[in-house]
Amino acid sequence: MLKVIGVPFIVYAAEPEDADLLVNIRVQSMRESLEALGRFDPDRARERFLNNFVCEDTFKLVSGQQILGFYLLRDRKDYIWLDHLYVHPSAQGGGIGAAVISRIKAHAFSKRKPIRLGALKQSKANAFYQRHGFQHTHSAEFDNYYELPLESMPQGAPTFILKRAEPKDIEQLADLRHEAMKDEWAANNLTDYALARRHFFEDFKSEATLKIVQNEELLGFTAVHEYQDYIHLDMIYLHPTTQGQGIGGQIVTNIKEQATQLNKPIRLGALRISNSNKFYLAQGFNFTHNVDFNNYYEFTPEPAFQLQSASQEDFEELQHIRYTAMKESAEANGLFHHDEAREIFLSEYAPEKTRKIQKSGKTVGFYVVLNHLDHLYLDMFYLLPEAQGLGIGSKVLQQIKDQADEQNKPIRLDALRISRANDFYQGYGFRVTHSEGSINYYEYAPKCSLEVSEA
Structure with a gap:
């Protein structure tokens, strides 16, 4: 009998067009460990992954429209090599990694082979794999290596995946x-x-x-x-x-x-x-x-959030949301000065152009779209940490993209270079147009203009 694990994702076989999004998840997931070793080089990490990307060995973890992470298994002659297992930082801590390990154990058990893997020495992954029964075998300069012997695996049947026909x-x-x-x-x-x-x-x-x-x-x-x-x-x-x-x-x-x-x-x-x-x-x-x-x-799905127009009285609440949402990224870029940031927001705050994002009666974020003659500008878009990873951001962004498609206007925006927002926007079809200082600039081309150019 098949074992269906009760976790909020399904495993899909990866496809060629997934490569860029998966490598972004890898870079974000590895960042903390590599920085601890003084080896964080996002360009090198991207290049290494893309040069070795094989769809047939790669499996993505999907919840609805969102890719939460992925893993890569290589079936060797006498063992299974777990080459990658990454869960996006926003989705960590919810049991996803443990559920994936259970799947991999079931797969290896059906093949009657042990599982082997490597983990960066100063990575939290070491404790994770040890908790799941993996035994340290040896170490190299930067990595620890582990094995889960066949006799240590619980008996289980492999679970299903979805694969494009x-x-x-x-x-x-x-x-x-x-x-x-x-x-x-x-x-x-x-x-x-x-x-x-x-x-x-x-x-x-x-x-x-x-x-x-x-x-x-x-x-x-x-x-x-x-x-x-x-x-x-x-x-x-x-x-x-x-x-x-x-x-x-x-x-x-x-x-x-x-x-x-x-x-x-x-x-x-x-x-x-x-x-x-x-x-x-x-x-x-x-x-x-x-x-x-x-x-x-x-x-009919229950609405995940509601949108409301802002008022002048909302300034303090929205300022707090902005402060909380951007604090980590601003500090990482060496830019955060609370009083200065507050004054800038106060000078720019236009309630008539600001939409509050509410969930269960509480304001959890807001955004500002400026409708210019030849483009839309996503001037601000902030969500409280507790509202991130729930699909709210993707739904709001999809509504803005729908507006752009309807008006046949591109969307332009900027994001701090050291920020998770870059992965988010790239995952939804925005491309970097240029960078200046600590800022990346993005543009989304509306579907109608894409169809015209392809014709």
Whole structure:
């Protein structure tokens, strides 16, 4: 039986376009340890990773739309080499690393091989791996090396990953769909299986389809389409031998998290006579209507935050948020002077252009967008530390990007060079245009202008 770990992420096979985002996570995660050794060189760290990046060995940890971290496993002749395991600093401390180690142990146990790895000498990773049973074997100049012997691993079955489908997979996916659906098709008097197969071939889009695999064995697949105002869960099929083990629930939970982060409902259809109806109702979907042989459902996410216009009376509260949010980065850049920063903010504060971000009735952040003739300028964007890592920032930024796309204007902004904000903006399609002193400058090109230039 498959073991489904109850943690808020799903593991995806990495793809070539993930490389830049993953290397940014690596640099941020390694920074503290490398600085302690006097060896922090972000350009060198990026180059080394990108030169050795292999999609087939790399697995990303995804919650909704967000990549929380990744790991890289190399299957050697007589052992498994854990080459990388990084969780973004904003997502650390929530049990993600421990859950990943449990997955890797299960994978190694199924291969009947020990796990080996290396960790920087002055890294917190040493204590982490020791807590999880890894034994120190030897040390080099900068690294400690560890092994987890096979006999020290608890017995467990490997868990599934999601992997992008390819056009060549269509026959195998059609066969699995038939096995998963044939009894329900018959119960609904839909027995023209050749027609059903033909429709699948006509509708199949590999780029929107994810295979559910375990050790390269196909367990099922799912297809999700994102539209402007909703997400369509087009299909999710599991082979009959893998149904009832929690896999579908974990995948749907992740799609619901995606919907929450994007603030979009999920819509889907299910045959009238089908166990899927009970499943989706149990997952929080509401029945909306039926047509012919199908029932239709919708899941509406709870709003993660609310936006409100600021007033002059909000200045002190927003000044405190700005101070708290930027203190670490400003100090890292040698720029922080509280009284001076307060005076600058007071001189620039324009409540009519400021939007407060509220969660559960409390103001947790704010932003300012200046709408110029030829571009939008994201002048300020701050979130309290307690509100970071919850997807709020990504949702707000997506709304601003939607505004830019609608007006066909680029978004421009700046960020301190030593700041997590750089990874955040780069992860959402902003590119560095230039740097001056301690500031990086970014621009996001709206989709309409991209489409015109590509045409």
